[in-house]
Amino acid sequence: MEIDASKAIKISISAQMKAASATLKYCVDTCPDSEWDGAHGDYPFSQVVFHAIFYTDFYLGKDAVPFKDQSFHRLNAQTFADYEELEDRLPIRLYKKEFCERYLAFCREKIDTALADETADSLFGDSCISFRRMTRIELYIYSIRHLQHHAAQLGLRLQSITGREMPWVSSG
Secondary structure, three states: OOOOOOHHHHHHHHHHHHHHHHHHHHHHHHOOOOHOOEOOOOOEEEHHHHHHHHHHHHHHOHHHHHHOOHHHHHOOHHHOOHHHHHOOOOOOOOOOOHHHHHHHHHHHHHHHHHHOOOOOHOOEEEEEOOOOOOHHHHHHHHHHHHHHHHHHHHHHHHHHHHOOOOOOOOOO
């Protein structure tokens, strides 16, 4: 039996990216409303959630201009405002939980759309992100690590608040 390596890679990336996003979703769903905008020695919960989703969305695309032109961004222009996440400065905006839930759902759908457009050549080609000098496949792996890193931070924060450990999500 012949295996299509690029198809297997895309299936694996999709499953693990969705697992990481499901871990973040658990954090969003579990965060008490009283803690959503609260800082715990660092950024407010809502900013960390938004940051993780924002860069998942960004890395699924190919740089800033088409990113900002997505229908989800145009429909939520007031929330994205000046795209402070792309600036070299501390974020100041807070984000509503309902918006973050919708944004995460948008990104979960975008995972398969973005991967469907990839070929073996594009996966091993340039990342198409100006400040990430790596291949597309490495960018996907980097994005999974980034998403899981922030989900783990938030999970630990929730564990200290609720006393409940975050469950392991093995696939999307």
